[in-house]
Amino acid sequence: MTSVLIVDDDALVRAGLRAILAAEPDITVAGEAGDGTEVLPAALRLRPDVVLMDVRMPRMDGIQATRLLRERFPEPPKILVVTTFANDEYVYQALQAGAAGFLLKRARPEQITEAVRVVASGDSLLFPEAVRRLATAYGPPDGRVGAAGLTAREAEVLTLMAEGLSNAEIATRLVLGVETVKSHVGNVLAKLGVRDRTQAVVVAYRSGFISL
Template identity: 90%
Template structure:
């Protein structure tokens, strides 16, 4: 069972998300908060697997709330940003802060539930075209990245940037899933990032994967 905390300042949005998630036998909503300042206390009490995080909230936005979760938890919940606009600079900042992916508020119910499942199992929810646009619009170039990667790791990172899951990368490269996981772990360590999403952002910002 995947437990979920909803953080959004719009009561109607919270009610809609709760109704969608409650209809699934493998998902449960443990609580709702209306501002980023309430996210950390609620997460410490409830220990959710996933936080559905609005990026624009009045007193503390979802970016800072995401950073706090990553600072205060040894094993933080996965953060799935819920946004109105895919090209919002706040979305890009949230991905840099450690969010596992983002989802549009107008997404269909089945897209929302699948997104929660994707991030809960440790995959990132990335839309390659959208991340490229965000990196091009809001991300000043980083220094070179990827120079220390092996040829196999570089290929894995390129496929990660295409939005492929570990299982999909394994099938494309004719490798075992555990082997891919090992490569991903090595990539994260070499790039100095904590998750797949940040690795992909670095890949785009550095020019390792062309924008």
């Protein structure tokens, strides 16, 4: 069972997300928060697997709240940013802060529930075109990929990560075991000095490793 904390300053949005998620047999809504200032106390109390995080909130935005969660938890919950605009500097900053992906508020119910399952499983929820635009619009050049000494296989894995493929999909594409792919992903993250897949993909775009 995947537990979710819903964070949004709009009570109607929270109610809508709660109704969508509560209808799923494998998802439970652990609680709600109406502002970023409430996120850390709620997460410490409820220990959710996933946080659905609004970006724009009045007292503390979702970016600051994401940073707090990453700082205070040895293994923080997966953070899924819920936003109105995909091509938004706030979204880029949230990904840089440690969010596992983002979801548009106009997403269909089945897209929302699937997004929760994806990030809960340890994968990132990436939309390649949107991440490319965000990384190139808001991120400075980054030479880490060229200096990382990736093996040919690791470079292949990073390329497929940038396409938004999950570990299982990468394994199928490369005819490898899922555990082998996980090992390659871990090596890529370590060599690039990043925390997660999302940041690895952002670095790949900013380095020019992925052709634009």
